[in-house]
Amino acid sequence: MGGHPFGGLFGGLNRGGPRRRKFQDTVHALNVTLEELYLGKTSKLKLSKKALCKVCEGSGGKKGGKYKCDGCRGRGIKTVVQQIGPGMLQQMQVACDACRGTGGKVPAGDKCKGCNGEKYENVSKILEVHVLPGMRHGDKITFKGDGDQPDPDGEPGDVVIVIQQKEHDIFKRDGDDLHMTRKISLNEALCGYNFLIKHLDGHPLVLRSKPGDVIKPESTRGVVGKGMPNKKYPELKGNLFVVFEVEFPKDHFLDEEKAYNVLRSCFPATKVVNAPPGATEVSVMEYDEKKYSRGRGGDAYNEDSDDEQQGGHHGQGVRCQQQ
Numbered sequence: 001m002g003g004h005p006f007g008g009l010f011g012g013l014n015r016g017g018p019r020r021r022k023f024q025d026t027v028h029a030l031n032v033t034l035e036e037l038y039l040g041k042t043s044k045l046k047l048s049k050k051a052l053c054k055v056c057e058g059s060g061g062k063k064g065g066k067y068k069c070d071g072c073r074g075r076g077i078k079t080v081v082q083q084i085g086p087g088m089l090q091q092m093q094v095a096c097d098a099c100r101g102t103g104g105k106v107p108a109g110d111k112c113k114g115c116n117g118e119k120y121e122n123v124s125k126i127l128e129v130h131v132l133p134g135m136r137h138g139d140k141i142t143f144k145g146d147g148d149q150p151d152p153d154g155e156p157g158d159v160v161i162v163i164q165q166k167e168h169d170i171f172k173r174d175g176d177d178l179h180m181t182r183k184i185s186l187n188e189a190l191c192g193y194n195f196l197i198k199h200l201d202g203h204p205l206v207l208r209s210k211p212g213d214v215i216k217p218e219s220t221r222g223v224v225g226k227g228m229p230n231k232k233y234p235e236l237k238g239n240l241f242v243v244f245e246v247e248f249p250k251d252h253f254l255d256e257e258k259a260y261n262v263l264r265s266c267f268p269a270t271k272v273v274n275a276p277p278g279a280t281e282v283s284v285m286e287y288d289e290k291k292y293s294r295g296r297g298g299d300a301y302n303e304d305s306d307d308e309q310q311g312g313h314h315g316q317g318v319r320c321q322q323q
Contacts, residue, residue, distance in 0.1 A: 023157040026147040030161050032131055034168040038200035038228060040133040044126055047159065050148040051123045055114030058152035061106040069105040071098035102151055120150040129161050134176070134231035137165035171200070176238030177227045181245060182207075189215040189246045199226065207242065217246040 026049065032041060052058035059065045068074035077093045084090045095101035102119075111117035127143055140160050147157030171178045178200075184193045192211040199205050205226065209215065220243050227238025254260055264270075275281070 020153065020155050022155040023148050023150065025157045025160050027160045027162060029164045030129060031164045031166055033166050034171060034173065035200045036131060037135055037165060038133060041131040043129045043131065045129055045161070046124060046126050048122055048124050050120040050150040052149055052152055053112060053115035053119060053121050056112035058119045060104065060112055060115065060117045060119040061110035065110065067104045067106045069096060069099035069103055072096035072103065074103045076101045076103035119152070127159060131163065132231060133234045134229040135163055136231070137163060139163045170197070173228060176230055178238065178240045179243065180240070181243045183245045183247055184215065186246060186248050189244070215244050215246060219244055
């Protein structure tokens with residue numbers, strides 16, 4: 001038969017021999033704006049990489065030559081023994097210092113004049129990077145085999161471009177959706193708002209509400225189809241969500257009591273509370289953490305703290321012993 005008795009087992013492992021090692025990938029960050037992720041962008045990236053010497057074709061010496069390091073017998077590693085204590089030895093493998101772990105060393109007289117025996121040369125290459133509409137922060141664009149190849153015994157690495165999105169002044173992205181925050185006055189919250197925003201494609205959008213569509217603080221409104229394009233299906237877009245912050249007027253913003261009565265008449269009537277006999281009317285003040293601290297073991301009001309401390313001392317007199 002001539003074949004290995006176990007050749008059919010396990011799918012014929014190692015049928016093609018050992019795999020060649022692959023050199024490390026080269027990673028570059030590409031900074032883009034949210035507008036560029038919306039519309040798409042093409043960038044040209046110039047990089048320097050290690051490529052096999054064209055003069056010697058990566059041999060480091062004579063063209064087509066094979067050179068084996070005598071120090072490691074072409075293995076690239078050596079076994080060394082270290083003493084780590086009295087009567088204790090440690091055996092370990094390290095990269096060969098003679099060939100720097102490559103397994104090959106070219107004699108001085110045979111060194112290639114193009115690379116001085118290094119096997120590679122530094123070359124420049126320009127890559128055209130296509131950022132597709134809808135791509136996201138952290139997405140990767142890979143150029144197979146365009147990375148370093150300093151030795152012919154290994155496969156060239158890849159060039160990996162990592163998308164890095166810059167923070168936007170207005171919009172925040174969540175998947176294919178966009179989010180923004182808008183401050184409006186109480187007047188706009190009750191009677192309708194009308195404002196303009198510039199979308200990521202440069203097109204102006206007018207956002208408007210009808211009178212009576214009450215906007216509560218921290219409420220959200222959505223605009224269908226005005227989010228980011230989907231990376232796989234660019235014609236499909238997410239939504240735009242607007243979170244509203246309602247700014248209330250300052251205290252005593254109207255000059256006369258009559259004006260407040262007019263304003264009050266615009267709203268549904270409030271419930272009148274009839275105070276029962278003996279009820280006490282109290283003043284309600286704006287919350288101040290320095291004043292309202294009794295619940296955390298402090299004094300109710302800073303201005304009364306001295307009196308309370310004095311009262312506390314009076315309450316700690318010597319008790320009379322009961323007979």
